[in-house]
Amino acid sequence: MIDAVDAIVGGGAVRRSLPTRAKRTIGAWCFLDHFGPSDITGQAGMAVGPHPHTGLQTVTWLLEGEVVHRDSLGSEQAIRPGQLNVMTAGRGVAHAEESPSSHPPILHGTQLWVALPDGQRDREPAFDHHPELPATNAGDWSGRVLVGSFGGVTSPAKVYSPLVGVELTTSKQASAELALDPAFEHGVLVVEGAAAVGGADAVGPDRLVVLPPGRSSLDLAADGPARVLLLGGAPWEGPLVMWWNFVGDSAESVERARADWQAGRRFGATPFLEVPGATARRIPAPPLPFGRLVSRT
Ligand code: MN
Numbered sequence: 001m002i003d004a005v006d007a008i009v010g011g012g013a014v015r016r017s018l019p020t021r022a023k024r025t026i027g028a029w030c031f032l033d034h035f036g037p038s039d040i041t042g043q044a045g046m047a048v049g050p051h052p053h054t055g056l057q058t059v060t061w062l063l064e065g066e067v068v069h070r071d072s073l074g075s076e077q078a079i080r081p082g083q084l085n086v087m088t089a090g091r092g093v094a095h096a097e098e099s100p101s102s103h104p105p106i107l108h109g110t111q112l113w114v115a116l117p118d119g120q121r122d123r124e125p126a127f128d129h130h131p132e133l134p135a136t137n138a139g140d141w142s143g144r145v146l147v148g149s150f151g152g153v154t155s156p157a158k159v160y161s162p163l164v165g166v167e168l169t170t171s172k173q174a175s176a177e178l179a180l181d182p183a184f185e186h187g188v189l190v191v192e193g194a195a196a197v198g199g200a201d202a203v204g205p206d207r208l209v210v211l212p213p214g215r216s217s218l219d220l221a222a223d224g225p226a227r228v229l230l231l232g233g234a235p236w237e238g239p240l241v242m243w244w245n246f247v248g249d250s251a252e253s254v255e256r257a258r259a260d261w262q263a264g265r266r267f268g269a270t271p272f273l274e275v276p277g278a279t280a281r282r283i284p285a286p287p288l289p290f291g292r293l294v295s296r297t
Contacts, residue, residue, distance in 0.1 A: 035108070071125075
């Protein structure tokens with residue numbers, strides 16, 4: 001069981017369940033932030049200015065509200081609940097995420113990162129918006145498949161390692177025996193309400209229940225309205241150096257990405273990392289820590 005820790009992203013408060021000291025990754029899922037619900041009536045709301053990413057995919061899933069994504073590829077895309085944004089950073093991309101000037105009162109959502117494996121880390125950056133995702137049911141739970149396959153349906157989102165991500169919701173008392181891939185490790189994050197995972201006592205929001213590989217089913221129960229994220233994947237093999245917004249296979253690759261961003265240089269052959277249309281300010285990289293960045297998996 002992992003308790004989320006408080007963090008600040010672009011001035012906004014989030015609860016972070018991955019990475020933590022206790023658990024760095026679940027499969028290639030290497031970052032899990034939950035923000036809100038926040039009443040942003042009369043406020044700017046989300047205002048995360050241009051910042052870079054390398055070696056990962058960002059996966060944005062909103063529960064309430066609206067956010068506009070802009071990136072250095074020229075993408076400009078509003079996202080609303082039920083839709084998925086997947087930005088593949090590859091060798092380097094910059095993006096900004098901002099509430100539109102006229103926005104719904106409540107902002108509530110999650111952002112996840114997926115580490116790219118060897119051979120994919122330096123791929124061309126890309127951005128994909130999925131306006132609809134496949135629905136399924138598990139017992140009394142309604143499922144929406146963000147990534148991978150679950151309950152007989154498959155998400156259109158492109159990922160580069162064996163992975164699953166499913167939102168399960170119920171408006172009433174519910175139970176189910178979920179079928180899992182025993183090759184995967186899994187995590188269940190309660191986002192709203194409370195849920196009992198694997199027959200244990202029910203836990204509330206921002207508790208991540210971690211399940212090692214070897215499990216082919218999982219009991220999931222709730223006494224009332226609840227929402228959880230089920231994440232899974234083949235345990236990560238090999239190096240994973242994460243620092244600020246970068247994922248790499250070595251300290252050098254991350255330090256190079258930082259230096260490029262600070263100098264306003266290009267990453268590889270991609271266009272200049274300007275984010276057209278962003279209004280929030282460009283975010284400089286923080287100083288590197290003392291000592292050497294190390295791989296933590
Ligand atoms: Mn970002």
